[in-house]
Amino acid sequence: MSQTVTFAHLPSRSLIALAGPDWRSFLQGLITQDVETVAEGEARFGALLTPQGRLLYDLFVVPRGDGAWLDVEAAHREALVQRLTLYRLRAKVEVAADDTPVSVLFGGDPQDRAGWVRDPRLPELGWRGYGVTAPPGATLATEAEREAQKLRLGVPGPADWGTERTYPIEANFDLLNGIDFKKGCFVGQETTSRMKRRGTIKNRMLPLVVDGPPPAPGAEVLNGELRAGEVLSGGEGRAIALVRLDRALGAPLTVDGRPARVEVPDWMAAAVTEFAT
Template structure:
């Protein structure tokens, strides 16, 4: 059975104009200069210091690029992009269209595989024939947590580094492209092996701990919980402390492996 959810926590920004690809190419962590209509990629806009500002799905359209961003951050994204606009011939505006995800199969033509992990889900933006919504946000959260994939609710914007959030392992960073905002720090962390913490799935008995709950390895702080569902969550953990007797809220925790590189 195909399960479908409308993602009301996501919204769209449209970037149009003849300079749209060159404009975004110089900003985003993902290469877009060869983006084709109907294609979707995953990426980010970072601070100059390399911290995450916005996680983005980048969707090619015939005469535009759509950016799928956390709904409560859409206005901030529009403002930020306009700051960078300068003399670029682009138009940037919010777009009123729904964002949908379905799994394990696409409900029809026009759906694009979620680029973050093979088999995770399918995604569509403003589909002409929206499917019936057969599940809710908690079902989608469980689905992506089972794949070890983070989303906006797992990120501390303007604080976290994208490689700590596994952007390098879900296709969110193109290390071969030219310059982008925050590239120097991002590339250095990856090249020098300076990634000391990562989002890691954890399992436990009972309801999910509150966001920010401390994960302990004995008496040592190992990290903190981000999003979760019954029995499963993602936590930002120190890689040197994921082995051993982990607990959260006095409950035993078992940590899974970080996403493969």
């Protein structure tokens, strides 16, 4: 195995175990992703929204045996367990926390795929592992290094969308295989589908390249004197910002008085073509 293959534990992620004959139909009516067709050995990325269509929690659905794991943000696991329990009603499904650790492998494939599933968002994000150890020859990394890889790819995360403040399309869930628009009803579906039908998404999360240290979250992105967006998170020389596309793409920008520019990843290019100059 090449040394470019990198393994990292993700302490910011944790698992919820679903069990029982109704787990698929239970989730199907709640989240943005189709779970009726997902098979063991693969994963689906999606979210639970508010009835008004804003992001509550992201999650990966990972079938296993007669149930599934939900790979969720650790800080929100307890709240999500409580919310799912409220939604359960008469469904034959059990919801419980599971302490199996979550890991990732990127830059190559695991030799033994037991416990691994491909990250369904982008091929470059590699594999997600559950209860696994580092494969022989893999380079060990921290979660911060994984976050730096995501930042280079322009992939936003929970630090960017927060809770109950962002629409999933603004956070690019539609471009990262996080929404199935053909699956039928789910919580928040009406608003999400209406944004998709309108065809023009004016605001999206995009990488922002700046000189020096990352701007603080909440810093304004300016096109001259016009507000073009807001910084959400960042690392050295780069940030993720929610930007107004018609003001940010191809324009000279500033953040905290420093020059900045939006960078469109290849996986997003087709979605913002009409705004490019």
